[in-house]
Structures are given as structure tokens and as C-alpha cells.
Amino acid sequence: MSRRVAPVLAATIAILAAVLPGAASAADPSGDPFYRTAPPPAKLPGKAHGDLIRQRRLTGAAVVPGAAQTKVIIYRSTDVHGDVVPVSGVVSIPKGKRPKAGWPVITWAHGTTGIADQCAPSRDVAGSSAHPYNAYIYPLLTTWLKAGYAVVRTDYQGLGTLYEHEYLVGVTEGHSVLDMVRAARQAAPRQLSTDIAIAGHSQGGHAALFAAAEAPKYTPELHLAGTVAFAPASHLDEQIPLTTGITQPNAGLTALVAIIGEGLAAAYGDAGMSLTAFDPATVLTPDGIQLTNEAASQCLPELGAAATKLGLTPAAMFKPGVDFTQLRRLLDANDPSHLAIRTPLLIEQGTADQTVIPLFTDQLATELKDDGATKITYNKVAGVDHAGITAGAGGADATKYLKKLLKP
Incomplete structure (x- = not known):
């Protein structure tokens, strides 16, 4: 990559998350025993990745408006080395009459909040510094709930639960995104379908791409209709x-x-x-x-x-x-440009994004096509910045795309 990009980086890859105003920090809730699990060599409950460990009702700032029921769960997953790890996440059930086959599921991968436990979306507290980084996506998720989709959201491995968060380690993130669906179906028996879509923004766009690549072999019982990646992180080895x-x-x-x-x-x-x-x-x-x-x-x-x-x-x-x-x-090794994705994929990128540079997303889309992603749609939205791609035209495009692939 040309050195001409270097002067731009100060304004362009500031953080791989929605650039939103912060606030005073709230108390770290990491002492909550619900999130604590025994470290190795103790055995986690369950047998398979995606097995539910525990659940409880969720209230407060971490709840997406519009859900009939919201739970926080702890579940089994596996990291990049195949080791079993506990992961936390949130299950939101739509209002209304459940379809006979259960609510179709959108599994959401969030953008960067930090790697400390209190930054996890399921631990969100109103007034905390991480709250704007978690809540900016709520309008879109509420739209999906109202459209008849269950929305499940992983915190990712090590973010909220035991162990350190393997930030931007693709396989680990992808497994967290997929196992979130398995665990949610156990937490809400007979309420959720095996028909799913994957979506994510920034760090979560990166995670969504890895989840899409891993899904056919890792969670073969789930029927992946398609994936939406908003401004996915890529090419950090160059940047x-x-x-x-x-x-x-x-x-x-x-x-x-x-x-x-x-x-x-x-x-x-x-x-x-x-x-x-x-x-x-x-x-x-x-x-x-x-x-x-x-x-x-x-x-x-x-x-x-x-x-x-x-x-x-x-x-x-x-x-x-x-x-x-x-x-x-x-x-x-953790760049999504090497992935083989065979299911439908939509990438949404704003041309005014100063966090995930459009130049690199252009490159990513081309490389994914070269790797065999024949069902890829790359949509660039003029004048839209990093946070804005999930709202307005970008969010509307994604919702229309998902409705065509995943019938509510």
C-alpha cells in the first residue's frame, strides 16, 4: 500500500467503533457472580459448543426497546485454538404471535467498546462511558424486532466473562456469534427458528464475515439466509x-x-x-x-x-x-479478505467513513469475490460516515435485504 495513505490515518482509523460522545464512567459490574465461571481445569456445564450455562431476565440500559422479553445468558463456545470458553450475550424476543416454526433470528455482532468486562453490551449501564457505543444501534435492532425477528447479541469471548477478550481474532468472534444462536434456542425453547441471518458493524462486521464463513461446518443445523456487514474492519496488517x-x-x-x-x-x-x-x-x-x-x-x-x-x-x-x-x-491471519463465503452477503460502506477507510473495504469486496463469494452485494452510501452507515439509507437497505432472504 502506498505511503500516501499514512497522513490520512490520523483521521481515518481512529477507532473501529461508532464515533460517539462519551460520558462519565459508571462502576465496573465485573463482580456480578452471574458472569463468573470456574477457570480450568474445572469443567463448564454442558457438553457441546453453544450449550446454555445459565440465564436470567435482563432489565435496564442493556435492553433493546421493543422486545416482549429480554434475557442475558452465559453459554459455551470455542476460541481460535478450539478451547472451550464461556461467553455472555442478550436474547430479545419480539412482541406478537410467534410463527409456527419460531421467530427467525438475527444474530448481531457489535462494534468496538473496549476489552474490559464492563464494556460488554449485556453489562451496559446508563451514563457509563461505553453506553453510547452500545446504544447507537438500538433503533435498527428495534426495527428488526418490530419486523418479526428475534435479535440475539453476543458480547464475544472474554468480554464480560472469564478470560481476556481476543479482540479481532476472527474465528473466536465468529464462534461467539454462531453459538449465541444455539444457546438462545435453549434459553427460549420452541420460540426461535433455525432460520438465521448474521449482521454486524465495524469490529462486528469483521466478526459477521468470519461467522458466515464458519457457519456451514460449525453450526450446520442452522440455516443461514445471509449476512450483512456494515463497514467491516479489514487490512490492519497494512494499516x-x-x-x-x-x-x-x-x-x-x-x-x-x-x-x-x-x-x-x-x-x-x-x-x-x-x-x-x-x-x-x-x-x-x-x-x-x-x-x-x-x-x-x-x-x-x-x-x-x-x-x-x-x-x-x-x-x-x-x-x-x-x-x-x-x-x-x-x-x-485474522483478515476477512481470505474467507470463503458462499451464502448471500451484503457489505454496506459509507463513502465519508473516517474510521473504516472505504479504500480498504473496496479492496475487501474485490478479494472476497476472488475467493468465490459470488452472492456478494457491495453497497456504498454517499456522504455517510462510520456510525451513520447503520442508520438512514444503510440501515434501510440492510432491512430490505434481510426481509427478502429471511421471511419474518
Whole structure:
């Protein structure tokens, strides 16, 4: 990729999430025993991935308006290495008379909120810094509920529950998205159909693509009608090395680098895995390591503030003369451009997006077609930014698309 892109990055990949105003942080709810599960070698309840562990009624800011019933659940899933992990998520049941075969399901993958437990959508609290990052999508999800779809939302592995969140590790995220449907069907017996669609935004667009690729073999009993990916993250292996040229303060991008480092360390930090082991200390400065450590306990706004307090720029995160070989290899291994997706796919991208650069989504759509995605539709919406792609024309297009594929 040409270095001409570097000056643009400060304004374009600030965070892989809806750029929304923050607020004062609420108390961390991580002490809630509902979310706690015994660590290995203790065995999680259930036998198969997607088995329900526990459930309870959900109230408060984490509830999408328009649902007849909302539950938070804990369920079994598997990570990129095949290890069993607990995951949390939210099940929202529509109002009205249930279809004979059950409500068709849209499994939603959310955008970046952070990697600390309190940033998880199911733990959302009104007034918290993460609340705008969770609630911006509610109007679209409410539209889908009113249209007769059950909406289920994973928090992703390690975000809300035990273990660290494997941020932007595609297979782990995809499994969380698919197992959310399996677990929801156990939490709401006879209420949910096996007919599903996948949708997600930003980080969640990345997760949705991996879920679509994994679905045929991972959850073969589910009938995947199609997938919608709003502004999916891609090509970070090309973008992250260019941040070493950004010497001006950019709190959002600096925080993102920290989250990526911590997420890769969570997935690939085992020193015994010689081919894939990743230690952030090999590429990051001491201040950069400090910020990655703080990522485990702070949502995006606080982490950006911490970057500012430390005086960190994106360039200052990395050691001088850093070798990006291993980091790029891991980012490329989790890039959706390599996926084989054979089911219908819609990608929605705003031309004014300054978070997920349209240039890279153009490239992604072309590469997916080259990989055999013959049922792909790529829709670019003029003048729409990152958060706006899920509303207005982008959201309306996605709703029409889903209605054609998945009959409510």
C-alpha cells in the first residue's frame, strides 16, 4: 500500500467503533457472580459448543426497546485454538404471535467498546462511558424486532466473562456469534427458528464475515439466509505499521493500537506456541505496554484519556526500528479478505467513513469475490460516515435485504 495513505490515518482509523460522545464512567459490574465461571481445569456445564450455562431476565440500559422479553445468558463456545470458553450475550424476543416454526433470528455482532468486562453490551449501564457505543444501534435492532425477528447479541469471548477478550481474532468472534444462536434456542425453547441471518458493524462486521464463513461446518443445523456487514474492519496488517508515521496526538488511534496488542496477546500469548506466540513487549515501548495493561480495565473513552495523560502518540507506541513481521502475520491471519463465503452477503460502506477507510473495504469486496463469494452485494452510501452507515439509507437497505432472504 502506498505511503500516501499514512497522513490520512490520523483521521481515518481512529477507532473501529461508532464515533460517539462519551460520558462519565459508571462502576465496573465485573463482580456480578452471574458472569463468573470456574477457570480450568474445572469443567463448564454442558457438553457441546453453544450449550446454555445459565440465564436470567435482563432489565435496564442493556435492553433493546421493543422486545416482549429480554434475557442475558452465559453459554459455551470455542476460541481460535478450539478451547472451550464461556461467553455472555442478550436474547430479545419480539412482541406478537410467534410463527409456527419460531421467530427467525438475527444474530448481531457489535462494534468496538473496549476489552474490559464492563464494556460488554449485556453489562451496559446508563451514563457509563461505553453506553453510547452500545446504544447507537438500538433503533435498527428495534426495527428488526418490530419486523418479526428475534435479535440475539453476543458480547464475544472474554468480554464480560472469564478470560481476556481476543479482540479481532476472527474465528473466536465468529464462534461467539454462531453459538449465541444455539444457546438462545435453549434459553427460549420452541420460540426461535433455525432460520438465521448474521449482521454486524465495524469490529462486528469483521466478526459477521468470519461467522458466515464458519457457519456451514460449525453450526450446520442452522440455516443461514445471509449476512450483512456494515463497514467491516479489514487490512490492519497494512494499516498498523503506517501508524509509526503519525507523531501527532491521536487518542483514539493510540487506544486502538493498545487494544489490538492486548487482544493478540490474549489469543497468541502462549510462549509454548512457537509459530504463533506474540508478546506485545517485542514491538511496544514501556509506555505502550502500560497502555495495553490499562486496556484490560478501561473502555475506549478512558483508554483514550490514559493515552493523552501518558503523552502517547501512535508512533510513540512502537519501539524504534520495530520489526512488524510477526504482528503483520497474525493480523493477516485474522483478515476477512481470505474467507470463503458462499451464502448471500451484503457489505454496506459509507463513502465519508473516517474510521473504516472505504479504500480498504473496496479492496475487501474485490478479494472476497476472488475467493468465490459470488452472492456478494457491495453497497456504498454517499456522504455517510462510520456510525451513520447503520442508520438512514444503510440501515434501510440492510432491512430490505434481510426481509427478502429471511421471511419474518
